[in-house]
Amino acid sequence: MKTLDAGLPAASARPSPAPRVSLPLMALLLVLGLLVALPIGFVVLQAVFPAVNTGSFAQPFSAFGAALGNEKTLPLLMNTLRFGLVVSVASVLIGVPLGALRGLFRVPLARLWDLLFLAPFLIPPYLAALGWMLFLQPHGYLEGMAGFDLGHFLFSFNGVVAAMTLNVFPVVYFSVSRALAAVGLRLTDVARIFGAGPWRSVLRITLPLVAPSIAASALLTFIMAIEEFGIPAALGHRAGVELLVTSIEQRFSDWPIDLSGASVLSLLLATLALAAFWLQHRLLARRGFEAHSGKPAAATPRELGAWRWPVLLAFALVAGTATLMPLFAIMATAFTRTLSGGLNIGNLTLGHFRALWVDGDGVTALSTSLSLATLTALITGALGLLSAWTIVKTRMRGRALLDALTLMPHALPGVVVGVGLILTWNQSFWPVTPYNTWGILLLAYSCLLLPYPVRYAGAALRQIGDNLEAAARVHGATAAQAMRRIVLPLTAPALVSSMLIVFAIASRELVNSLLLAPSGVQTVSIYIWQQFEQGSVGDGMAMGVVTVLTSGTMLALGSYWSRRFGDAP
Template identity: 65%
Template sequence: MKSLRLLPVATVAALAIVVALPVAFVLLQAVFPHLARGSFTAPFSAVRSTLSHGDTLPLVANTLRLGVSVALGTALVGGALGAVRGLFHVPGARFWDLCFLLPFLVPPYLAALGWMLLLQTGGYAQQLTGLDAGRFLFSLPGLVFVMTLNIFPVVYFAVSRALTTTGSRLADVARVHGATAWRAFARVTLPLALPAFAASLLLAFTMAIEEFGAPAALGARAGFSVLVTSIEGRFADWPIDLPGASILSVVLAALALFAFVLQHRLAAGKDFETQTGKPIASPPRDLGRWKAPAVIGFGLVTLVATLAPLLSILATAFSGTLSGGLTLANLTTAHFTALLGQGAEGLQALVTSLSLALGTSLATGVLGFLCAWCVVKSTMRARVLIDGLSLLPHALPGIVVGVGLILAWNLPFWPVTPYDTWGILLLSYSCLLLPYPVRYTSAALRQVAASLEAAARVHGAPTGVVLRRITLPLVMPALGASLMIVFAIASRELVTSLLLAPSGVQTVSIFVWRQFEQGSIGQGMAMGVVSMAVSGTLLMLASHLGGKRGSAG
């Protein structure tokens, strides 16, 4: 019983360090502008000056414009394709699903750099076709175009799965009773899929306003600044503005939290539901004369969203020089040789990223398992607090977590601090990625019968032994799949790495970003290829484990 009482205390303490502390210090710094000097004087004095500054309102407006524009773009692309995929028999449907998963393997900042190499003046598109799309790319429409192609799979998979579940059977019933095809779709099919569609659009909005790489790479050249790039600039440019960065972080977090809460309300609300008992299989309809246009549409989106940036990245990674163009004479593997050579800077960055990703997986795995068990299997009072803290990072922009960790640990009164060590990166990754193991493990724990743990306790097993010998093995497939996702994402995280990396320490994302800034684009793209190969392998393993778990269930 003693271990049972200590478990929530230890879990809450760990969550306080990983999650609550950085959030609290962002709020404290926003309220007390002189906090970094150990003073609580002049509370709220920086709030008015920052919010009334001439740049603040345009930053907020630009952030909202970007988020709304990307959400609308994903609605058009992902919503239309998802509806066709969910309601009709599309030739090669599984192949198209795989193609639309590939953009998730390309980090957004790497995709943006790939589009720059493709569409800028003198880029691959101009070399091959004479098309110079540089003016379009470095503009708000160009930024929205690139981010939409990176985010639209969120809407595509949400809509297609929702419509696949509801099928067209109920709409067929409506048509039997005299409804036209459009009326049946508008009054039956669409309302059933609307919660998932709306929630996915809000998620796309949140992802757009939190993204740093694409706005920094493309928006900066167009003179289009958003909150996330401005916050990073207040730390990177002298004089450093801690209160201003904190206040803008609170504004950005408020926008993301509002969208996150609204998304969950829509996803949880069931204004429309079926009352037909056990679901009946409803095969998708045949496209008929629309089959060819549908396949062409899926193929065009695959070409633009998936193949174009990937080919641009691969072409640069295997080209000797950019000026040499796309010729066989310019083909080389020298960038990979230089990247992975013994003692090379790129190899060190890769080892650092993989080590941090492994540490993050282990840390979030242990903490995520404990959080999930406390919430799902216990009746302790602290479970509501644990549930809230463990899922809060899912709604926090990475830039806010980075700002909070700087403010929390760069203070003189700490006897020991992870600041300016690799430990601060481990904390940031763990905070951002904790929700993955919590969600996966919680879902698995709900399928584990309570009688198993009760039987072990009746036979005298303490709580620690029950968790280690019974509960953990049962949820290990789901937990392992989530940790592979954590590893893949942690190995390429950009914004907190740029903010928090100690001097002399480089990760994969920092290496790629700095190589591009310094003009060594080939090595940067080679590192991107290696990173995507590692991430893709791990995500396929995670999918395989998830599939085995589903078939076993």
């Protein structure tokens, strides 16, 4: 019998939809329904029935007419579209040339530029915006060093676009550079041998090969631009730039509170993001070009020759503006007594860091953020692993719904999730509610960041053969034992890496913290935001330095873990 069983690996390895597994699936669907679907449902419900919060279903759809008929709504929508499109185009104009140079040629200090272009993902966008403000505004660091300022540019539509572009263009850069590094110039060389000119070779060979990557990354920058709250909130108010995301937040924070109007605008913003997200996936699914014939061929980078120094200057200029400039402003402000005192030894101090520990507010905010980030990482890690295992390793009905629920937060703007949680849990019929407690922040962070562990764990699970679990079950192991002794150890590198990423992002999240934090509860992002508004800029930037170091440490540990113990997606 043992020989017969060993000769039928396909039959023994095939997952069976055992009836007892359906109960965990139902529990997962229930949890994700409460975490993801219910908030989105309440946004739709509030938009359709404006008085639903009072228990009335009167005047359905009247909020749509009021909001869409408002003279400010169309300009808000068009401004958001224009903002996203201009940021996307600008990101392509910067990211594609730099990515092409990085992928095809031997760029001096290439690893350094990669590291510096990763830094915008490390620095929270709102913190980067405050850094640019300190550097470029009147009486800022630029004026102190060069005698002029660029405040008039920064506090304008073009300035807000530039700040957002410098934050998101690395998405295009890394996408294009990795795609071209895999392809190389060998196909272009073949075209040149058969008589094609340099431009024709690029247009007919190179460009079609990377066009899907360019289009997909450009759409992703569009989504990131219209969803981001920190940069428009920090710079847009002074510049007179109003977008959907900031208007939604204002309708909840400014009196009179407009629940229905905020819900309608949230649906508009979510529709834009979901449409772009769907189009991005369609483009990636229709990639129709093959760059490899099956024969091994090394894609060796070419030498730049006479273009070496101009290329080096271009990389240095972009890296200096996107990364070094805001980092310099943040650190200089954190270590100087006063902005007016300038950059000199007599003005240096550690007092802002001491203030974080002395006044109590800084320690409390840091402790709250670290605690919430830790709990978020643990919750999303557990839910992510169970969801990914159900999606990848079983054939149960309901897997598609579970997959959709875990993917949905990735395509939804953070402000929409926050609005949904407010509308969901600020209802009188709930016997117990997390609203007005730190628990509502935990729900928000978990909802937004759940896709990371699901996708990382799912990719790891696809590399694990079904025979391992089947063999464990044949030898008497229960499903829980197989999960604990086989699945969990093999997926641990990818799962831990994703949990560290979740920790880093949750510890600095802004828009939901501003929307949902109850009175008396401060997070790191709220502390920085309030210190800047109150004029205690040095204390806020000191906390910003702590935030960047914390995020950087977590991301570095995640990268080390994935390289040391296994491959992460």
